Amino acid sequence: MKLFKSPVRRSAAIVAGALAGLAGAVAIAAPASAHHPTVVPKSACVNPDGTWQVTWAVANSESDITATLDSVEFGPAGRSTLTGIDTASILPRSGDGPLIGVQTLNEHVQLATLTVQAHWIRLDADNGEPYDIVQVDTGRRVRPQKECEPESPSPSPSIPTPSPSAPEPSESAPAPEPSASESNPPTEPTPTPTESAPAEAQWIYDQTCDTLTVGVDVPADWDDLTVTFTPSTGEAKTVTAPAGKETTVDFPASTGLKVVASAKGFEDETATITYKQPADCDTGGNGGGDDDGGTLPLTGAAAGSIAGGAAVLLALGGLLFFMARRRKVKFTA
Numbered sequence: 001m002k003l004f005k006s007p008v009r010r011s012a013a014i015v016a017g018a019l020a021g022l023a024g025a026v027a028i029a030a031p032a033s034a035h036h037p038t039v040v041p042k043s044a045c046v047n048p049d050g051t052w053q054v055t056w057a058v059a060n061s062e063s064d065i066t067a068t069l070d071s072v073e074f075g076p077a078g079r080s081t082l083t084g085i086d087t088a089s090i091l092p093r094s095g096d097g098p099l100i101g102v103q104t105l106n107e108h109v110q111l112a113t114l115t116v117q118a119h120w121i122r123l124d125a126d127n128g129e130p131y132d133i134v135q136v137d138t139g140r141r142v143r144p145q146k147e148c149e150p151e152s153p154s155p156s157p158s159i160p161t162p163s164p165s166a167p168e169p170s171e172s173a174p175a176p177e178p179s180a181s182e183s184n185p186p187t188e189p190t191p192t193p194t195e196s197a198p199a200e201a202q203w204i205y206d207q208t209c210d211t212l213t214v215g216v217d218v219p220a221d222w223d224d225l226t227v228t229f230t231p232s233t234g235e236a237k238t239v240t241a242p243a244g245k246e247t248t249v250d251f252p253a254s255t256g257l258k259v260v261a262s263a264k265g266f267e268d269e270t271a272t273i274t275y276k277q278p279a280d281c282d283t284g285g286n287g288g289g290d291d292d293g294g295t296l297p298l299t300g301a302a303a304g305s306i307a308g309g310a311a312v313l314l315a316l317g318g319l320l321f322f323m324a325r326r327r328k329v330k331f332t333a
Contacts (some may be wrong), residue, residue: 011200036061037091037118039139042100050107053148054141056114057098060091067091067118069099070134075113079106082114091118102295105143110206112141142213143204144246169215201225203271204246204263209281214259214273215248216241226264232257252276 038059046052060067069089085101092099105112120133162332199219206213216227223244230236231251243249251259257275 016128023155028096030052033327034061035067035118035133036135037116037122037137038065039116039137040098041115041139041141044112044141044144045146046147046149047104050106052105052109052143054103054105054114056085056101056103056113056139058085058091058100058101058114058116060094061117062120063094065120065122066093067120070117070119071115071117073104073113073115076105076111079109080104080112085116110143112143114139117118142204142215144202144204145219146200146202149258160283166216183309201263203273204248206248207275207278209278210253212251212259212273212275214244214261216261216263217246218243228262230260232259232264253322282326 017193038061040057040059042055043214044052044054050287058069069085069087069091069324072082072085072087072089074080082101082103084099089099103114106278115138116134117134117136121130122133123319143333197257199221201215201219201222202218204215204316214229216225218241220226220243223253225241226238227241228236228238229251232252236252237249237251239247239249251257253275255277259271259275261272262270309310
């Protein structure tokens with residue numbers, strides 16, 4: 001008698017094999033998944049000439065081993081420069097602080113990006129053989145509104161003026177007694193330290209052909225903020241912005257879109273962000289260049305021509321229908 005294999009048994013065997021392979025892959029990849037670089041924009045400001053800059057910090061997740069940056073990409077390409085971070089830079093251990101770099105961008109750029117690929121070399125605990133671990137991370141920062149503080153020039157050292165030396169007393173003349181002012185020289189008043197201006201929260205925004213992104217940058221020494229963004233069309237969005245971080249929300253781009261940003265407790269300091277379509281967008285779309293973004297209604301001379309043609313066709317159709325009802329046409333073979 002010939003035995004047939006059950007389809008259920010065959011499917012179960014395939015699933016079991018796939019699960020076993022997946023478990024093995026996870027077991028092998030688990031040690032490497034902990035390694036990662038972290039790209040964070042520490043600060044950003046606008047220069048007096050309209051350009052702006054971002055200070056990046058790239059940190060190592062590992063405290064016992066350094067890493068090497070295999071690749072560094074920053075954007076937008078051709079409209080920004082980066083100093084302090086490049087390919088082959090050594091990423092210090094996590095306890096030794098991050099790698100710092102400064103990116104300077106064109107005045108027309110609205111978004112800065114930095115992508116790094118870090119490379120670790122570990123020794124296998126079982127056989128002592130080295131193996132490679134490679135991970136990638138990307139940081140983003142929208143153009144800020146805060147202006148860069150001007151650098152104060154370092155004071156030049158003053159040259160002391162030599163005082164005339166006093167004549168030495170002769171043996172016959174007694175030495176003069178020191179006056180009270182010389183015996184007790186006046187003490188200079190201790191300068192009162194001036195307090196630095198407190199950090200301020202900053203409204204941030206970014207706009208593309210399809211999206212208007214608005215948000216708030218809360219200083220680290222502030223409390224969390226509750227912020228409401230109310231668009232001119234659509235529903236409002238309320239978020240809790242944690243201190244020391246940037247929090248953003250997105251709205252679909254449309255012509256004339258305005259978003260009013262208001263923080264709880266600071267209602268008298270609202271901001272209105274108006275969407276302006278970037279110059280490189282497809283003007284035929286509704287705020288963006290995608291094919292499914294919609295089109296504007298057709299108006300003007302072209303619409304009048306189409307309407308006139310449609311009226312002529314309707315009149316002709318009505319005439320043919322009327323003639324067909326009054327005359328019967330007979331076809332003969």
